[in-house]
Amino acid sequence: MNSGGQSVATGADMTRTGGAGGGRRVGEESPPAGARRARGSVLRQRLGDLVSQAAALAALIVIAVVLSILSPRFLSYLNLSEVVVEGAVTAIIAVGATLVIVTAGVDLSVGSVAALSGVLGAMLMVDAHLPWPLATVAGVLLGGVAGLVNGALVSWVRLAPFIATLGMMGVARGLTFMSTGAVAVYGLPPGFNALGQGYLGPIPVPAICLVGVIVVFAFIFTRTKLGRYAYAIGSNKDSARLMGIPVGRYLVLVYVLQGLLAGFGGMIATARVSSGQPNFGTGLELEAIAAAVIGGASLFGGQGTVSGAIIGAFLIQVIRDGSVLLDVNIYLQDVIIGIVVWIAVAWDYFRRRRITERTRGIQQSVRQSVRAG
Template sequence: MSHALSELTAAGALVILFIALSFASPHFLTSDNLFNIGAQTAVIAIIATAQTMVIITKGIDLSVGSVAALSGVVGAIVVRDLGFSVWAATAVAIAVGAAAGLVNGLLVTVARIPPFIATLGTMSVGRGLVFIVTGSVGVYSLPESFQLLGNGEFLGLPFAVVLTAIVAVGVAFLLSQTRFGRYTYAMGSNLEAARRSGVPVRRHLTAVYVLAGVLVGLGGMIAASRVNSGQPNYGIALELDVIAAAVIGGASLFGGQGRIIGTLIGAFLIAVVRNGAVLLDISIHYQQVIVGVIIWAAVYFDQLRRQRLEARG
């Protein structure tokens, strides 16, 4: 019931915002802008899906922005300098994300560093590597085929949206219908109880971070494809958007709770907020304020919901 309430609340806010922007800007409902919202939502949704899995385990991943940037930059470099196809480059970008996820997982499970600190370090390392690899200069002169993931179409739909749907369905099935999902929720609800029940905590938690890294790598490649370049500055403060999307959709920062359908609604809401702010010529700084307030409200609502559940229980 609490899942449904969070999702309905987020969906209601999205509908209201959608209607308001339709009246506020004549450019909002154009086909080009809706296509742009779809592609923008795809990147946020895929990376927010990764964040949701980590949050369910009672963790957090602050490195998603820098890892997405590094993955997209490396993908662009292997296309431009090594002649890789866009699919091979995507595989490389995913591998970069998976490697970062493995580092995060090992830092949390083997080194026993709290997720906040571990991923904060990875965020710094990842951003530094991006600037080292690129020399702080964007990766340009890419073939037109590089735009397939971010700007291509499949059956009239943005290709990025199709990829998002595949990812969302796959991860939702994984979390709701498999042992992987049961272990993930169990660890977030009570780590010690999960360990005593026979859950291989270290191995499973590492696997969660690796899978999250895979999705971040894919999201970074889509983002690079959208602008047909590898941008070393991409993803700064992206962690705010994806955390907001996950929490708005019902994922609890206290662990053990969250669904992908809610995350998708949250991601769409954040993308529409960003898009509407651009159309209304609202400064990027004010956009950050808006997202921050949304996070406050979502976390406060989550706390109230948990207090009510505890009072009933």
């Protein structure tokens, strides 16, 4: 405290004599150093982003190679198209899950919503005799409505996404069983069943649906206002709000899109088994989230890509397929996939901790240099 008077005098001296000049000299020195440091860390961080996706892709390739050696059936057209068709529904929903996770949210209701869309869409065809294209659209839109409710609960009632969508998980599943009396809905028109079982040339229709979703959503993620705002909201909600982004409205829209994709996935799955199954999609939410995270999406928000979601979804699907081919205990599949999810999430945490530690390191060195100066 006693030295305070002196420090005032020093401050004044700096002002009058060397202050401005000194500042400029330092300023000239710093840009190359600062630039070098920035370039290094930027590179490291880009690598970090790529690594998680590349690791997932590498794992996918390694597993595929191993499986093709262990089982001659793996690389057969029949098996591969099976993998694509089975994986398509998960992948489509995983794209939506990634969008939600990018905003630092999570949607646990997708499996139930997919089942609800599937059975109600089926009932519209079988009981209400609606033309199947119309009923399909209605099923997809129903998923959107569920998403709208999720989004409204998150944005306007301000429930945590985990809680809001956990509620919807129960509500949608309950409605599914209530509307069907817990019995599967049969008697679907063949035109509709082609959505899940048909082929366009050698390519299964679900694969075409998936490609459509990939193209549309890759564009939304990277080229549109919605995509940009989703990343901004997940990266820093307060910043987004301060910069005038209508956070609430965009969050609602994100959950609606996830709901639409869940509905779409539900309709494809229904067509695939020619029936509306009220049990469909249990555990699908975890699979979709797992696919997103395996593909590099961060549960802390701000990070995630469509390509990552696709890689993640097919990694899971290939593990499942391989387990069947190699005659592995069917329940062991879930154990393996659970472990893969642990690894992916642990990697996400590890990466984040490293970033915050580095920031803390910079702050410390700043404090030291302030004290020294």
